[in-house]
Amino acid sequence: MNHIKEFERFAHEYQNYKIIQSRVAKHLVRNTPFCGRYLLDIGAGSGEVYRNIDWDFERFVALDSSKKMLALHPSAKVRKIVCDFDDACCWQKLGSDSFDLAFSASALQWSKNLEKAFFHIAKTAPFGAFALFTSGTFATIHEILGLSSPIYNKEDILAFASRHFMVDYEVRGYRLFFEDTKQMFTYIKRSGVSSGRKRASVAQLRHLLQTYPHRYLEFEVVFLWAKSRYC
Numbered sequence: 256m257n258h259i260k261e262f263e264r265f266a267h268e269y270q271n272y273k274i275i276q277s278r279v280a281k282h283l284v285r286n287t288p289f290c291g292r293y294l295l296d297i298g299a300g301s302g303e304v305y306r307n308i309d310w311d312f313e314r315f316v317a318l319d320s321s322k323k324m325l326a327l328h329p330s331a332k333v334r335k336i337v338c339d340f341d342d343a344c345c346w347q348k349l350g351s352d353s354f355d356l357a358f359s360a361s362a363l364q365w366s367k368n369l370e371k372a373f374f375h376i377a378k379t380a381p382f383g384a385f386a387l388f389t390s391g392t393f394a395t396i397h398e399i400l401g402l403s404s405p406i407y408n409k410e411d412i413l414a415f416a417s418r419h420f421m422v423d424y425e426v427r428g429y430r431l432f433f434e435d436t437k438q439m440f441t442y443i444k445r446s447g448v449s450s451g452r453k454r455a456s457v458a459q460l461r462h463l464l465q466t467y468p469h470r471y472l473e474f475e476v477v478f479l480w481a482k483s484r485y486c
């Protein structure tokens with residue numbers, strides 16, 4: 256999948272461009288009303304969730320499809336699992352491990368089947384804390400290009416999650432300011448928020464660079480704090 260390859264390619268650059276994702280992970284963990292000793296992080300990357308946990312825990316399982324991202328994840332009390340959360344085998348790899356709490360920050364928006372992913376998570380842990388970028392991210396860019404967002408809208412995210420969890424949620428908007436539009440587009444490429452798919456022609460991108468009306472990029476994130484309907 257394109258975005259998975261992009262994380263492998265840009266794992267090191269991601270560390271300098273994860274500005275919004277760092278804020279998202281911090282907000283997610285700080286506002287989680289549950290503390291767990293056995294933790295799972297889905298799409299753990301280089302460890303933003305882990306770095307924000309300020310309570311004592313026994314074990315932390317960091318699951319991610321990118322070996323290079325996981326190589327940058329801290330290791331203390333951590334088991335790292337390289338696998339694709341859209342693949343049913345991924346959930347079998349967790350084996351007999353049991354969890355108190357599952358996290359996922361800035362990763363599940365890439366799921367090919369988000370409802371299925373929520374189903375697997377709800378079967379795996381009694382509580383969850385998830386943050387997903389929504390289709391409101393880069394809304395003006397998509398509007399100028401006449402493209403639909405490659406990621407889910409907030410209504411669908413909430414509907415899919417609610418089938419498997421009882422959910423409390425919050426929607427937050429973020430703006431990231433830049434000196435010029437060129438820097439903005441470099442940011443999009445390196446930060447892991449683009450799909451890694453070239454969907455616009457060179458002429459369209461030139462037009463975008465000339466006409467983009469803001470000095471900032473727009474992001475929309477939905478935060479979910481959830482109790483499984485199964486565990």
Ligand SMILES: C[S@@+](CC[C@H](N)C(=O)[O-])C[C@H]1O[C@@H](n2cnc3c(N)ncnc32)[C@H](O)[C@@H]1O
Binds near residue numbers: 273
């Ligand atoms: C934007 S990064 C977020 C990383 C970390 N959670 C954070 O908050 O900084 C998204 C992560 O999700 C992982 N990812 C994307 N699609 C995945 C999939 N289908 N299965 C497992 N991991 C995936 C990527 O490799 C990447 O490490």
